[in-house]
Amino acid sequence: MTAEAPPAPALSYGRLIPVTVHFDDLDALGLLHNARYPLLVERAWTELWQDRGVRFEGDWAAAGDACNAVRELRIGYEAPVTRPGTYAVHLWLDRLGTTGLTYGFRFCSADGAVxxxxxxxxxxxxxxxxLRPAPWSEAFRAAARELLRPAG
Structure with a gap:
């Protein structure tokens, strides 16, 4: 008989996207290398938007809303990841402007608890x-609104 895993905590906003940490993502101390966190977050963000039809397929002129650039990245490390396996990235939007957006993220356990x-x-x-700022499309804005974190 196997014990059932506890249920994942319900997310009140955003999406939880599974990611995999591989052995070669760990540094010499056996910790997930600090530079890997943003990479794994980027992969989760890309997957989230590809599932909504926003993707880059080699042609920037045809990329539409996928033609964007990072203006700022902030990250704080709270606890070490010490082994390979399945984890998750919790993604949400804090702000959706005309030409820009701010999204928040948590790199967490697969169930979102840690x-x-x-x-x-x-x-x-x-x-x-x-390469100047341009407005997000209405289709993008509609999909993005679903990810907005509630105020407060």
Whole structure:
């Protein structure tokens, strides 16, 4: 007889995206290397948007809302990840502007119960021709609103 895993805590906002930490993501001390956290968050963010039809397929002019750049990244490390396996990234939006957005994230256990790192990242939507800020499409904005963290 096997014991059932406890239920995952319910998320009141955002999405929990599974990610995998591999053995070669660990540093010489056996800890998840600090540079891997943003990489794993980026992979989770990319997966979330690809599932909603926003993707880059090699052509910036056709990329639409996927043509964006990072303006700022902040991350704080709370507890070490000491072994390979399945974890998760909790993603949400803190702000959705005309040409930019700020999303928050937590690198956490697969069930979302334990937080290892948290942070935020500011993205700016770009016009592919000029590389100047451009407005998000209405389709993107509608999908993004579902990720907004409630005020308070």
């Amino acid at each position: 937080t290892y790192a948290r942070g935020s990242r500011v993205l700016v939507r770009l016009d592919a021709g000029t």
